[in-house]
Amino acid sequence: MPSINSSTPSSGRCCDYKKFNLVAFAGTLVYAGYLIGSMESGSEPIATFTNSDSSEDGRIGGLRAATSSASWDRIAASESWDANQEDEDDSSTDASADVVVEERTTSYAQGPIIYNREGPVTSINLIGERHSGTNWITDHLEDCFGDQIQVQTNFTRFKHWFQFDDPHVRNDSAVVIAMFRDPYDWVEAMRERPHHAHDHIGMEWKDFVTKPWVGPRGPADRVRMEQSKRDRQPIEYAGCLAGYKFDEVIPCSTEDSVNIDGYSGYMYELMHDGSHRAYGSIVDLRREKIVNFLQVPKSHGVRAFFPERYEALNLRGTADLLSQLEEVTGMKANCEPFKGTGIVKHKAVDPDYTRWMNKFVDWEVEGMIGYVQREPDMSWAPPAIDPVVGENTNLLPRRGDTISYVGEPPTKKNGQQKLVSQEAEIINAVEVLPPMSHSDRQANYEMNHAVDSALASLNKSKLYLVLAATVTALVALLRHGVGQNAEVSSSIRRRILSAYEQAPFVANAMDEYEASDEETEVAAPSNANGGKATGVTSITLIGERHSGTNWITDHLNDCFGDDLISDGDSPGESTHIGLSFLQNLISKVKVSYARFKHWFQFDYTAVQDKSTVVIAMFRDPYDWVAAMHERPHHAHKHMNLHWRDFVTRPWRGPRGIADYNLLKAAGGYEEVNAQVETKCLCNYTWNEIIPCSVKDSVLVEGFGMYMYELMPDGSGRAYPSIVDLRRDKILNFLTLPDMRGVKSFHPQQYEKLNEHGTASLLKTLEEATGKKAQCEAYTGTGIVKHKSIEKDFIRWMNKFVDWEVEGMIGYEKREP
Incomplete structure (x- = not known):
């Protein structure tokens, strides 16, 4: 694995990673050049187009080829x-x-x-x-x-x-x-x-x-896919509508191109790169x-x-x-x-x-x-x-x-604009329960009931109800976890934290509390130089789903949990007290920085300078996508798909009824984005998340709460594929070193920790925190195990994953 310099500055702010996208796009539009003909006078009124690789007037150069040849x-x-x-x-x-x-x-x-x-x-x-x-x-x-x-x-x-x-x-x-x-x-x-x-x-x-x-494929296309699988014939080479390949159009089959009067035959062109992405x-x-x-x-x-x-x-x-x-x-x-x-x-x-x-x-x-x-x-x-x-x-x-203009502007009555959308679908979640013992089921039942009650209380934005709900949730943990079953204890702890991290009403309740008592906020003590104290008060774990964050969180709690200072003991740190209160009762090692560990982070200013040591967990892209395919946490619309459908389905699902009620009440898209900026899940804006409302974030057992992150550019657009989300998430996580509260940043590969153990990581954290690890290091397996995946999946990943970005965290292509 190439070395990763934890002290290397990133692009600056948390959102500067978008510059990478602009550079990547500019690189694809390489101007090879051709000369635009211009009108001339005299005997040659029409200029001759010369097939050159330069542009005299500088207005336009040749654009990258968008298609390849195909048979007549x-x-x-x-x-x-x-x-x-x-x-x-x-x-x-x-x-x-x-x-x-x-x-x-x-x-x-x-x-x-x-x-x-x-x-x-x-x-x-x-x-x-x-x-x-x-x-x-x-x-x-x-x-x-x-x-x-x-x-x-x-x-x-x-x-x-x-x-x-x-x-x-x-x-x-x-x-x-x-x-x-x-x-x-x-x-x-x-x-x-x-x-x-x-x-x-x-x-x-x-x-x-x-x-x-994009739209769904029809039955004839599904038959083609099954036939291709049986014949072991690459389906992307099958002849389709308008001479496209299977990976370039939906549908491929003429039978699936249903005609609607006034709207022509059903057909969507996909990305013109053969990836099957929309x-x-x-x-x-x-x-x-x-x-x-x-x-x-x-x-x-x-x-x-x-x-x-x-x-x-x-x-x-x-x-x-x-x-x-x-x-x-x-x-x-x-x-x-x-x-x-x-x-x-x-x-x-x-x-x-x-x-x-x-x-x-x-x-x-x-x-x-x-x-x-x-x-x-x-x-x-x-x-x-x-x-x-x-x-x-x-x-x-x-x-x-x-x-001049045609038409009249739509009228609004009392700031309300009629909003009609085909997207207002109700998300019907199906419970998928993994095998459990009777005692584990009882523990999970009580914990889930406690969390449901807590969320109902949080919805009322009352501080005392937040605290009461927290205590209620802890009862389930204490009754069925501590001292009886460490695995159940760890599982319940993480699930309570996950549920509370995603409940925006915790933040809202505490914002309301802090706003009413701003003058009582304790100021941070000054050091000899007149600045804020810079002692390390916390260790924070971030990382995508299926990247080993639970394992490392539990390990570091055993090693450093007793020596870390709670947020309540950190003078002057203005944070969401309700959430921190729960976190510090359950886990001294944080599973969030500005947002919950899995999500895009941002430069959270209401935090003590240089007070947090951040560990970012990454996993091999092939294994991570395969793990997400097997169990797509939070991505309920990506459950039970073939791998090709999984990697090419846009990373989003429909909004629910509660979201569209918010939209209607606000009176428009820009209005709702401004009004609910601090009310959407995980401090996202309407344009950055589906759903916004916690009421639409349905919990499916074993798959987490329904939630899709959109492109973090405010456009409201979805990522075309999970690999596009991964690219931007990596770039976002690599901006953590420049954020205000980060003392040091330590990117880690899940595979390396599993292979070589955690001794090196613990030593690094001892130096960063000044605290001694109170545990034995994990010794490691000595081997790296990869998931068994299809060769076609490897070929697809080799072609469409951003390997320049993967190289920043030490990953390379595999041979099929």
Whole structure:
């Protein structure tokens, strides 16, 4: 194992680990480069596109390839499915949603991109996402050129889907037109009518943009999976809808693509990397789709590429486009161009929606096709002045264009907005009881009854009830644990702590208590230098589920528990007294820092400086994911899944009734996020946790309380996979050394402690705390045992785990 320097500074604050995500994403968008053609005067009115690896004007470079080649047989087999797709775009005059654009030097292209000027043009190919005007332009071009050339609604796949480079399709003879639409209006149009995305029908905007872009597989796909398992044939290579592989689309089978009138056939595109993971949000799908479409001019078969904005064509008409097509094809348009409306129209959207889009849409990618952010105030009313844009850009509105909006802002009555959501599902927990003796069952029954009573009392936010509930819970521990059955005692102790750590009402009750008596708080004594005392008062264990934290906590309690100072004895440490009171009666070694040991930590300022020694437990990624698959603590929606379904199912479950009552009472998504910031489970905000309400956090015996952490960026989006959660959790834990209360930080591998024993760890803690361990060190087994896992699972992990981050804690890839 590579050495881990416990004193190495992390990125600074607890949230700075997000910078790693930005670096990783930037690294994937490597600019290999290609030159955008520009409009020229004279005898060559259309610039020739040179397939180079540089960009003269610096506006755009080549983007990473998003697809690999595929056989024409698979594409041909899917044509009948593509041909039957419904008309699903907005027309040129119906709900024309366009963008407010300010003066900007970054734009996409000044005119068409020409790939190859030699040879005849044999087809005009339209591609573009749903609700982007492709039907309107297709019909228009059929009228203009249909009797002379084929006008097709696909390139290498149907127009809406990811395209790929296939050298066998055409001989550089296609003129490709890619249609794009303003991100605010496109997402809203998709919310109103989510073509193909049947699991996203009928949602409010926040649910829509944060629900992972995926739905369940159907029975025909399940049959394929079972057949593949029996035949030992890799299922990801099976031909599926639109020529996709099994790991790229849901469903794969045509039989499972059920058609809903007005919403087309059921189909979700998955991440375009073969991982079988879903996009966390529709905006993530949009980002990758834009990048993919901008790769088309580098594909085989492309004579010319025209990136067009729906708004610009609707605003100024199609005369320029038809003129350019005439030059490229050598054909005369047999139609009148659409004259344009002279205005840019917007959908009326919630300002909170605009703020969310401003924060979480990839605006660097949007800038490649000419879109920029709006001000939230523009969501309801026209801007005070007309936008000013560059004169030469083909995609952006011109100086003097009129901007207007369509629709009226939704009204609110008494601050309440009607909220309807398909997510309001009741979580039905099923008890799963492990084998127990009669005495153990009695102990667990009394403990569970005590905790239920405690939580009911905590809900009333009364300090005396908190203390009474604590005593009640301790009775169960003392009656059936201490002096009788050490294993039961340890188990009950941990479960009581876990239940109380996750009860936000403990914190709320104590916050209320402390607020009413602020003046009586004891000030920390000053040392000789005028600063706070820096003696170590606690040892804290953090670590994900199934990482050995229970074992090490019990061991360190035996070794150091009698010598540690309780929070009540630590002068000046302002913490949640009710929780600390319970912890210190049961365990002197803490199982939380700012939050319970398993969860994301943050720089908790109400703590004595440099007073805590933190041990972070990590486990081999293969074994940890396999252990979570076997028993997904807190993740109830991930129970009883095949490993492939487990690692590719988005890391979230539905909100319950209590959460939606909170949402309704608050009057909106931003309001509820602000109002319940200190009331959600474990001091999370609404946008960071599912559920928020403790009432929805159902306890399933053996699997803990229902709880999913969302991305800690405030977006409300779920992690696409458990491996993405693991990456961010590792980075978060590695920021602990820079947090205020941390005296020293000691990352530990579970496997190494089990193999070599704990003598080295105990010696390190003796030096860090100045206290002598009152126990015998665990001697270790001398071997490292790994779980028995499938080779395909190892291959998947090797490809999609972030091994750079794993290397920070000493883990490496295995050979299958």
